[in-house]
Amino acid sequence: MSKIPTVRPQATVMLSRVAHSLYWMSRYIERAENTARLLDVNLQFLIDFQRLNDKALLEHWSSILASSGDLELFDSLHESADSRTVTHFFAFELSNPNSILSCIFGARQHAYMIRDQISTEMWETINELYLFLKTHDATEVWAAGPDEFFQQIKRQSHLFQGLTDSTYSRSEGWEFIQFGKLIERADKTTRILDVKYHILLPNVSDVGGAVDTAQWHAVLRSASALDAYRRYYVHEILPWKVADFLIFSDSFPRSLNYCVTRLEEFLHRILGETAPRPRTAAARAARRLLANLQSLTINDVLDQGLHEFLLEVQQSLDLIGKEVVQTTMFYPAELGPEDPQQQQQQQ
Amino acid sequence: MSILNPAYDRGPFFDEMFGPTGEFRPHYGHLASSLQVLSEGEFNQRRTAVELAFLRRGVTFTVYESAEGTERIFPFDLIPRIIPAQEWARIEAGLIQRLTALNLFLHDIYHDQKILKDKIVPAVQVFSARHFRREFMNFSVPRDIYVHICGTDLIRDETGQYLVLEDNLRCPSGASYMIENRTAMRRAFPSLFQSYRVAKVESYSDDLLRALRYIAPPRTDKANVVLLTPGVGNSAYFEHAFLARQMGIPIVEGRDLVVRDSRVFMRTTAGLVSVDVIYRRIDDDFLDPLVFRPDSLLGVPGLVGAYRSGHVSLANSIGTGVADDKVIYAYVPKMIKYYLDQDPILPNVNTYLASEPAERKFILENLGKLVVKSANEAGGYGMLIGPAATEAEIAEFRAKVAAQPRNFIAQDPIMLSRSPTWCDNRLEGRHIDLRPYILNGEKITVTPGGLTRVALRSGSLVVNSSQGGGSKDTWVLQGEP
Numbered sequence: 001m002s003k004i005p006t007v008r009p010q011a012t013v014m015l016s017r018v019a020h021s022l023y024w025m026s027r028y029i030e031r032a033e034n035t036a037r038l039l040d041v042n043l044q045f046l047i048d049f050q051r052l053n054d055k056a057l058l059e060h061w062s063s064i065l066a067s068s069g070d071l072e073l074f075d076s077l078h079e080s081a082d083s084r085t086v087t088h089f090f091a092f093e094l095s096n097p098n099s100i101l102s103c104i105f106g107a108r109q110h111a112y113m114i115r116d117q118i119s120t121e122m123w124e125t126i127n128e129l130y131l132f133l134k135t136h137d138a139t140e141v142w143a144a145g146p147d148e149f150f151q152q153i154k155r156q157s158h159l160f161q162g163l164t165d166s167t168y169s170r171s172e173g174w175e176f177i178q179f180g181k182l183i184e185r186a187d188k189t190t191r192i193l194d195v196k197y198h199i200l201l202p203n204v205s206d207v208g209g210a211v212d213t214a215q216w217h218a219v220l221r222s223a224s225a226l227d228a229y230r231r232y233y234v235h236e237i238l239p240w241k242v243a244d245f246l247i248f249s250d251s252f253p254r255s256l257n258y259c260v261t262r263l264e265e266f267l268h269r270i271l272g273e274t275a276p277r278p279r280t281a282a283a284r285a286a287r288r289l290l291a292n293l294q295s296l297t298i299n300d301v302l303d304q305g306l307h308e309f310l311l312e313v314q315q316s317l318d319l320i321g322k323e324v325v326q327t328t329m330f331y332p333a334e335l336g337p338e339d340p341q342q343q344q345q346q347q
Numbered sequence: 348m349s350i351l352n353p354a355y356d357r358g359p360f361f362d363e364m365f366g367p368t369g370e371f372r373p374h375y376g377h378l379a380s381s382l383q384v385l386s387e388g389e390f391n392q393r394r395t396a397v398e399l400a401f402l403r404r405g406v407t408f409t410v411y412e413s414a415e416g417t418e419r420i421f422p423f424d425l426i427p428r429i430i431p432a433q434e435w436a437r438i439e440a441g442l443i444q445r446l447t448a449l450n451l452f453l454h455d456i457y458h459d460q461k462i463l464k465d466k467i468v469p470a471v472q473v474f475s476a477r478h479f480r481r482e483f484m485n486f487s488v489p490r491d492i493y494v495h496i497c498g499t500d501l502i503r504d505e506t507g508q509y510l511v512l513e514d515n516l517r518c519p520s521g522a523s524y525m526i527e528n529r530t531a532m533r534r535a536f537p538s539l540f541q542s543y544r545v546a547k548v549e550s551y552s553d554d555l556l557r558a559l560r561y562i563a564p565p566r567t568d569k570a571n572v573v574l575l576t577p578g579v580g581n582s583a584y585f586e587h588a589f590l591a592r593q594m595g596i597p598i599v600e601g602r603d604l605v606v607r608d609s610r611v612f613m614r615t616t617a618g619l620v621s622v623d624v625i626y627r628r629i630d631d632d633f634l635d636p637l638v639f640r641p642d643s644l645l646g647v648p649g650l651v652g653a654y655r656s657g658h659v660s661l662a663n664s665i666g667t668g669v670a671d672d673k674v675i676y677a678y679v680p681k682m683i684k685y686y687l688d689q690d691p692i693l694p695n696v697n698t699y700l701a702s703e704p705a706e707r708k709f710i711l712e713n714l715g716k717l718v719v720k721s722a723n724e725a726g727g728y729g730m731l732i733g734p735a736a737t738e739a740e741i742a743e744f745r746a747k748v749a750a751q752p753r754n755f756i757a758q759d760p761i762m763l764s765r766s767p768t769w770c771d772n773r774l775e776g777r778h779i780d781l782r783p784y785i786l787n788g789e790k791i792t793v794t795p796g797g798l799t800r801v802a803l804r805s806g807s808l809v810v811n812s813s814q815g816g817g818s819k820d821t822w823v824l825q826g827e828p
Binding site: 013014015016017018019109112113114115116120123124127128131172270328346347 | 517519579582588591592597598600603616620813
């Protein structure tokens with residue numbers, strides 16, 4: 001028989017299933033917000049460059065699909081990639097588990113399951129967003145102009161994260177919420193940067209042109225990084241500086257370096273790592289990733305190839321996430337069994 | 348214009364607010380004066396605000412039948428039901444008396460079966476009850492308490508007399524709505540609470556936790572109490588999460604628990620942590636696949652073994668359903684007499700048992716005049732209201748009753764009392780019942796209030812939420828109004 005700890009005060013006990021739900025609730029909200037930002041910025045970008053021909057348009061959307069990792073799923077659902085199909089896919093398609101709708105519904109489902117564990121403020125924010133999405137039909141949103149829709153998603157996400165910060169105790173649950181948010185955020189930053197790689201390659205001759213600069217501009221805005229970047233580098237938008245900023249910045253909260261530094265802290269607390277040399281595979285992977293982010297320069301990254309570098313980061317993050325789920329939670333990453341046959345009557 | 352409806356029709360029923368000559372009953376006086384100066388616009392504003400608050404807070408229940416499996420808010424009517432202090436004192440005494448007798452009955456039939464030997468209750472009725480658990484014969488439950496949480500449904504007939512319609516002794520639901528309704532009313536009509544001294548219902552969760560701690564196995568100084576839910580898909584999940592939050596205890600699903608060495612543990616991020624008391628909202632059938640339904644995914648393998656060995660306590664105990672069987676219900680007045688030597692304070696509705704040949708004959712000949720109920724259904728299912736039924740429905744029940752007499756009872760239809768309710772933009776009389784909540788721990792306590800359910804459809808007598816029912820806040824007054 002495995003070791004059984006003595007009874008502890010109830011407040012400090014956290015069910016694995018609860019940890020699991022906190023983690024996914026937090027990841028899904030962050031994912032929805034990032035997707036909203038990416039779509040918002042790119043739709044605006046296309047309005048700014050209306051003279052783009054069909055081929056360029058197709059390339060543009062294809063690059064976003066490629067960087068998201070959901071290209072195959074998209075191809076199975078839609079015949080061609082244009083503003084409408086791609087937006088629908090990322091925003092409203094319920095058969096896409098990463099669409100904004102799927103993410104918010106998922107986050108809300110998890111929050112509902114652990115309604116007793118989170119603050120009323122957190123719950124009401126998620127629930128309001130859910131009710132907003134349930135009452136708004138995709139075509140209606142599209143007709144009214146999608147930017148208000150994306151604004152709403154982003155605002156509610158910010159509200160949720162702010163309320164979590166000010167209403168949720170700094171406990172084990174907090175660690176799972178932060179860990180989920182940071183791992184998702186780091187992953188999304190790699191993908192936002194990678195969009196540009198996919199656009200850039202076929203058009204090397206255009207580097208430095210108006211479209212190119214606008215695209216890097218869009219990358220920064222997709223990561224809410226434009227203002228921060230400008231404060232740092234005045235106003236010149238140069239590709240390698242953008243990449244440098246989004247990968248290595250010590251102070252910008254969506255840079256890979258920043259996210260992974262914080263993520264490693266929470267990971268250590270979750271896994272109970274105290275020794276200088278990590279015991280678990282997840283903590284070692286995080287240490288390795290962080291070492292890279294703290295020691296490499298942008299030139300090293302460009303030498304290796306930006307895309308290849310980002311891919312490696314994504315794989316590390318993936319590994320860390322899976323390892324944590326395996327060590328601390330006993331459940332696979334989906335919701336529990338729901339057998340409609342086993343519904344009881346209510347007395 | 349005031350929202351009080353000058354054309355309000357009391358009908359031939361007992362009306363909670365209006366007396367026989369149309370005057371306000373004294374305890375509704377303050378409410379009536381407030382409503383008199385309230386415009387329809389303002390009333391509707393408050394109504395909308397309450398509904399939005401319920402939706403935002405997620406005060407919902409899940410409807411199984413609807414294709415979307417959707418959550419709905421439990422329709423809420425803003426006109427409260429008011430019960431004067433004296434009237435309540437009688438209800439309270441009646442409920443305590445009834446639960447005391449039921450608990451003695453459960454202990455008796457799972458031990459010496461004196462009541463069967465003395466032929467007060469026919470043994471065959473007990474042994475044929477679907478929820479009688481012979482596996483638990485001679486098993487002693489912690490502190491001899493079988494039913495820790497009870498929800499008894501009361502109705503009033505046309506004279507205003509309170510009658511017991513049924514007992515819910517397994518997993519009665521609705522207490523969370525009792526508390527949420529009060530919260531909503533405090534927001535909608537704060538000033539009314541200054542005119543009335545309304546007894547508080549919010550202590551329910553504290554009392555519940557105390558009752559649960561009371562049955563903890565003796566070894567623990569600080570018992571770990573958990574609430575076991577079938578899961579997020581259950582129609583009452585909101586309530587499970589609500590009560591767990593109010594009590595500050597973990598809400599667990601079957602898969603969160605594991606049994607080792609006849610002890611129950613929950614899987615936490617730090618490993619296994621022992622569990623001492625389980626407030627289970629899962630029916631007996633699903634509790635443990637090793638003992639009951641083997642296909643249950645909701646329960647915990649080995650849980651019953653752990654319970655038997657006394658390492659974990661369950662509320663309610665296993666096998667209590669035998670006493671809320673609608674056939675056994677008919678014998679409760681006799682139980683009260685037998686165990687307590689008292690007359691029942693709250694009478695039953697006149698009930699005919701299809702299993703008794705003479706009564707079966709009467710039932711089959713008078714189906715159109717009676718209410719027929721299945722012995723073991725809840726939620727308003729499996730029921731025939733004779734006077735409102737079609738020929739085909741009556742024929743269907745005639746066949747069913749004849750085929751399985753043990754599974755049916757019939758009752759005289761009761762013209763449930765009515766309460767003014769906001770329907771189609773005016774106040775109209777709608778039928779109501781009352782479910783108070785009774786907790787059994789160190790002593791038996793009744794939360795002053797309960798869930799008043801209202802049949803929102805005109806003329807309907809079915810108040811269940813699954814059948815178009817809504818609810819009202821229930822005010823038990825302290826002292827004179």
